[in-house]
Amino acid sequence: MSTQSGPADGPLDPGLSAITSERRQLINLGYRLLGSLADAEDVVQETYVRWYAMSAEQRDAIDSPGAWLTKVAGRICLDLLRSARVRRERYVGAWIPEPLPDRTEWISGRPGGGAVDPADRVTLDESVNMAFLVVLEAMTPAERVAFILHDVFRYPFAEVAEIVGRSPAACRQLASSARRRMRASQAPVAAGTHAAPRADVVRDFKRAWEAQDIDALIGLLDPDVTAIADGGGLAQAALLPVDGGEQVARYLVDLSARAVGMTVLERTVNGQPGVVVQQDGVTVAVLALDVVGDRIHRIWAVRNPEKLRPWTAPGGGPTW
Structure with a gap:
């Protein structure tokens, strides 16, 4: 504009x-x-x-x-x-x-x-x-x-x-x-939390997801973790939240198994460590992660292509 x-x-x-x-x-x-x-x-x-x-x-x-x-x-x-x-x-x-x-x-x-x-x-x-x-x-x-x-x-x-x-x-x-x-x-009202520990957790999360290592993912996820996806009717995404460490871990592994050529990258998402999912070089999902201590407490996965314009040119993506 x-x-x-x-x-x-x-x-x-x-x-x-x-x-x-x-x-x-x-x-x-x-x-x-x-x-x-x-x-x-x-x-x-x-x-x-x-x-x-x-x-x-x-x-x-x-x-x-x-x-x-x-x-x-x-x-x-x-x-x-x-x-x-x-x-x-x-x-x-x-x-x-x-x-x-x-x-x-x-x-x-x-x-x-x-x-x-x-x-x-x-x-x-x-x-x-x-x-x-x-x-x-x-x-x-x-x-x-x-x-x-x-x-x-x-x-x-x-x-x-x-x-x-x-x-x-x-x-x-x-x-x-x-x-x-x-x-x-418990959302932050002012700056002051440290990014380094969060980055370490996110890095381990990326590696475990790429390796489709369910046990490693469960160890990084809070037992009460919630994952929420936003496809907006324009990209396939879970319509309801996925709750629980094992359930979210299995859901993530199932996604990566079905998404041929999927690449997971560490990126800054809204000022904090997060991950971006690409397919054929095109960003198809952005995940913001809420890290509490050494566990991931919440995952927000944005799939709606209209919300990904600052990240990539329009393109296709895996079925989630």
Whole structure:
């Protein structure tokens, strides 16, 4: 997506650099609120459309363009979150937030395969951890917006209130409720966990999966592990979660046995160690892994090709 900055044949907006510099911040906000890079891009596009729909005099009267853009983007996201609940009731199987690669690993973020604009890359930190995003999905739209704006982006509750349409006190309560949900789920609220031990577990998981070693996989999986797949009706995936260490291990081995030419690669997924499954050089699945101690506690496997655009060009894949 390239954001239009104004009429092509007109003079450059003197405040253009200040306006376009907000784009990455808006992309980051939109992804955390919506769990979808594509939706975040649409929100940013619509936000800029509304900015340039105003007259030059109206834009000049705005003291803080960045605050105005954030307010508009936040309100658009809030509306989308409210409608998303209805859309996801019709979604085929489980809905998992769109996985993101490391900043150095982006391949294509465009349906047509165009290059990714650096301003569209999401900053990876604990607030895009898959476990964190999945808990956000269970929140009400108002809770999610209040929590992300205040706790992640550090907006004061007075400004959050203008976006959510509630009082600052009510927004404070919303954020507090969201924090309780995070603590109850044990999802990280802030950075601070160490990646090295997780990487070792993920490396051993990759080797055991490639070797189709059920016993080794069982040893790496928490006895109460849950694996959830998202095919979105566009790729075959288990419609229901697979629970239990032995059951998940056998499921993974069965997949690799049926997927001819499958390659498993260690990659950064949403800022943490994960794995990517390729067939004939094409990414067909991205697995985000929640490692607790020295065991894998949860697996989120994204197969929906529409959610894999930042990872690869469109292609076929194994039957899962």
